[in-house]
Amino acid sequence: MSTERGRIQISGFDTDGIEDQDSLDAWSESEADELESRWRKIVSSIVRDRLALGGFAVVAVMSLAALLSQPISVGGFTIQPFSIVPYDPTQTGVGARYAAPSLSHPMGTDRLGRDLFSRVVTGGRYSISIGLIVTALAATFGVIYGSISGYFGGRVDEVLMRILDVVFAFPGLVLALILVALFGGGFWPLVGAFALVGWATYARIIRGEILKVKQNEYVMAAKALGARDRSVIFRHVIPNAIAPVIVQATLSIGTVVIGVAALGFLGLGFDPGTPEWGTILDAESDTLATGAGGTWDWWATVFPGLMIFLFVMSMNIIGDAVNDALDAQVDDIGGGG
């Protein structure tokens, strides 16, 4: 147009009197504030999710019950004196053999007349504690491994990732099973086996996140300002990349619990008679084969499995809620032109 009728010149559109409302707060929010408000948002969105709260309650009650079920002593010194279950879980003959659930035995008794309720409540100890310890160990190692790989990139990354590929070539449960088979069962060998199997996922996740975060300006800025690699990784990269690791950790507690119980069920990991969920199921699985029309002592197999399911399901619901809360950060409304 301007070439046809000359240049348009506008005068008198004087905007100096108008406050520039928005430009102020766009700059004030620093990186730290942003992170903090992000976490606060996540927590509040989880609290709002009633299903997740229910899951959290189940996990808390089951863990606490397992902890308080029987006294715990370390080196002859009792550190947990409570004993909330009605019977000693390993004591035989506290009721009739295969007694159906009743008031005195809410979940019935097993083939040796042991109280199933006491066994099942105490049984949480093994799986839950192994799940927690394994997750902590695996996540720590995996995060460090993946951070190194993702941050340095190049040759280092290439080699470290090839090693990961090898670990991923074995299904976790099979590798854990073989480790336990070769090195023997028990609490700490199980922890070791599952930790050795579990770290790889964290490494892969954190590496991917770091590759994304690395492109961000503040990391480049920190590097340009001469920050050392280690401090850049720990102060800038990991806090921003850790969210999916937390989701994975929540979900993997459930996976480890199932894995431990599976090994127990396969007759590996714990001595027969140990009140561990999978081991109980293994011992009682022959109650199924009573034949058509025969009476099925269902409580012996239903309750231990149900406890695993309940715990893992609750854990997964929590993990899902955490995941949603993290996703909510990127969800945008589709309005506007």
Place this chain on the structure above:
Amino acid sequence: MSLQKFILKRILASVPVLFGVSVVTFALMHITPGDIVDQLVAANPNVPSHEAARLRREFGLDQPVWVQYLDWMQGVLTGDFGEVYSSSRDVSAVVLARLPETIALGLFGWVFAILIAIPGGIYAAVNKDQLGDTVSRFVALSGISIPNFWLGLMLMAVFAVQLDWFPTLDPQTSLLSPSMLWWLILPGVTIGTAAAANMMRIMRTSMAEELNKEYVTAARAKGLPERTVILKHVLRNSLISVTTVAAFLTASIVAGSVVVETVFGWPGLGRELIDAVHLREINLILAITLFTGFFIVLANLLADIVYALLDPRIRDEY
């Protein structure tokens, strides 16, 4: 770059992984406290020490580790995995006899998983945040959370023992006969449940993500029926994310086979592995472990190829 070149590159990239798998498997055997001879001696304390030394020589255990590895690899590459101590049968013969059973079970589990997961995922994504989505989300979470051995026990108790709809324990017909399906259903469903639930969630997420993309609006703006938009445009893109986890799901099915075969008395490699573990049949354990690793690497490779077939951009990246 052409598809063939891409495939060739992926195959070559698998070689170091396969090498790593064999090293890990071999190392497992060698970091075990005590070797085979120690175990034999422990089982029979009357063996004189010069006899033990002779056995070590015979098994090549006096050689440096890398020579032992090469010897072992040479055997592996020619199909010689040693023999089963207790029955003196060739390990490879045992593995080959059990393999088809496991493949049949795994394949059934896979097909079951896909048949549930793809339509379920599509349904959930299309009805995102509505009742159907919430219900299917709960079902999927349950599928992931339920321990497969317990699910197997319960299915067997209810449908095989109490209702007597399905046969239990060792299948008595040949693998290829149609009546085999009856034996396959319960263990197949058990083995496929977790994979189905996982895949359904991934399908839902990726489909919901794809549905928000502009090409979907563009396809609708062309006036295409919603069916075509979903099943032609969106589905193919969402399947791409599913293939990236396909190998992972295969691994979960392989792991599941160990447990499920034990529950249902299925005569496959998984049950063989458990038996071998209880009898400490090292040769058999190693062969099955190695085989599992190879199989997963192969599954990864296949998933990559399917990925490249679905997504034209990938072929050009390499």
Place this chain on the structure above:
Amino acid sequence: MALLEVNDLTVSFYTQEGVVTAVDNLSYTIERGEKFGVVGESGAGKSVTALSLLRLIESPGEIESGEILLDGDNLLEMTTEEIRQIRGNRIGMIFQDAQTALNPVYTVGEQISEAIRHHLEYDSEDARERSIELLDQVGIPDAENRYSDYPHEFSGGMQQRAVIAMALSCDPDVLIADEPTTALDVTTEAKILSLLEELTDEFDTAIQLITHDLGVVAELCDRVMVMYAGQAVEKAPVEELYYDPKHPYTVGLMSSIPRVGDDSDRLRTIPGAMPDLIDTPPGCSFHPRCPYAEEACTRTEPGMITTGDGANGSQQSARCLEYTNDLQHGLGFDVTIDDDLSERVRGEQHE
């Protein structure tokens, strides 16, 4: 009768934060073969308007009221099946970012011919032929071979050409172009715009061009609507809009275009941002950013007032209290046409 007539269109999005009224009582018409520009900042409701024309507003959005008449038929009362016959067939759409508008896993050719097969009931061979013809028309060299290329094998400009071919494939009456050149570099932008002009002239297709760039409007359009916060604030033939803008927002948009040879020492922008559409300010929605705002502006919502007849007999109208004589001090801007300066600039360029 106008080809396309939008009356009192209101579109809302039901979000967690509240109801966002993205398009608020919007009315406009487009004549057959006319080139109609829609201008405004992002968030003004331009894209939502465009998607409403095809009834492609998705949950949580909803078309609340109004009518959209295409040749007198109300699109909002049609069945899903009927509206599908309109989409891509009588109304074609060009998207802002061709790269995301093309499905990455199908060939460009397939994506053009599927609409042809669907609407014109061509068999695959004929559809393929027509698609190649279209690709050739939009200036894709070697169209025959390029037909089976995937989108990622096309450059940005070529992708946009392909999307134009897609939109034109069934010879629509109206073409909606939503910021068709925003994602492109300046040279490609110019080429795409002249291609659009050429093709719409050739097929006598009306076009609704959505943009935030007044320069693009100047190049292509006959008539313009300026949108702010979901409403039309000014409608005018393109010449009038430039040489005799009526609404302060239009003036603000124009004064924020950077120019070669501008004497002022800083770029003038309109301070502040588009108001939150959940909670629009009372009175005139532009008053917090308007240099001429008076007390009345915070209380009274101005209506759309006809301010005069344009050159081609089409009216110019604006939504400002000035034109109902409710402003005490009036609007203090001036538009001058500086011939010397334009001569000078041209002279410089020739040297």
